[in-house]
Amino acid sequence: MKELSRRRFLAVSAATAAAVSAGPAMAKVGKSRTLKMRNLHTGERLSTAYWADGDYASSGLKQFNRLLRDHRANEVTRMDPKLFDIVYKLKEKLNYNGEVEIISGYRSPKTNAKLRAAGRGVARRSYHTRGMALDIRMPGVALSKLRQAALDLKAGGVGYYPKSNFVHVDTGPVRRW
Numbered sequence: 478m479k480e481l482s483r484r485r486f487l488a489v490s491a492a493t494a495a496a497v498s499a500g501p502a503m504a505k506v507g508k509s510r511t512l513k514m515r516n517l518h519t520g521e522r523l524s525t526a527y528w529a530d531g532d533y534a535s536s537g538l539k540q541f542n543r544l545l546r547d548h549r550a551n552e553v554t555r556m557d558p559k560l561f562d563i564v565y566k567l568k569e570k571l572n573y574n575g576e577v578e579i580i581s582g583y584r585s586p587k588t589n590a591k592l593r594a595a596g597r598g599v600a601r602r603s604y605h606t607r608g609m610a611l612d613i614r615m616p617g618v619a620l621s622k623l624r625q626a627a628l629d630l631k632a633g634g635v636g637y638y639p640k641s642n643f644v645h646v647d648t649g650p651v652r653r654w
């Protein structure tokens with residue numbers, strides 16, 4: 478029998494640990510992920526899978542892109558699918574099964590400039606203009622609890638707007654305000 482060197486032992490141990498820890502994560506690969514959302518500006522509702530059979534579902538993503546369009550300009554963009562992962566993880570973390578209310582999804586650069594000029598506290602280079610941000614709330618879930626859950630994910634930016642009753646989440650760098 479060949480003697481096991483320290484280097485080989487460490488490599489085998491690391492590979493074994495990775496395989497064991499990947500087990501539960503890999504089991505979820507094929508799991509369908511469904512979200513229920515309501516756009517508060519248009520009144521439109523959508524409940525569909527954005528993830529199925531181990532990958533993002535293009536049909537579901539297109540439907541969410543439409544729901545989250547700039548309602549002022551009626552412009553649709555491709556939303557970052559990682560946003561839906563954030564919302565899905567928040568839903569699971571908070572054991573929430575209701576509709577996620579959308580205050581703001583995509584904003585065209587023109588709409589963003591108009592809102593900024595009107596003094597609405599809108600960022601010049603907002604992640605909303607890149608399809609990388611959502612302003613949300615979950616009825617029945619305390620806003621402070623939603624904020625904390627989003628911060629705990631460490632998945633992007635988190636803004637807290639208690640006076641306006643929403644939490645901003647985005648897929649940019651991890652930061653808070």
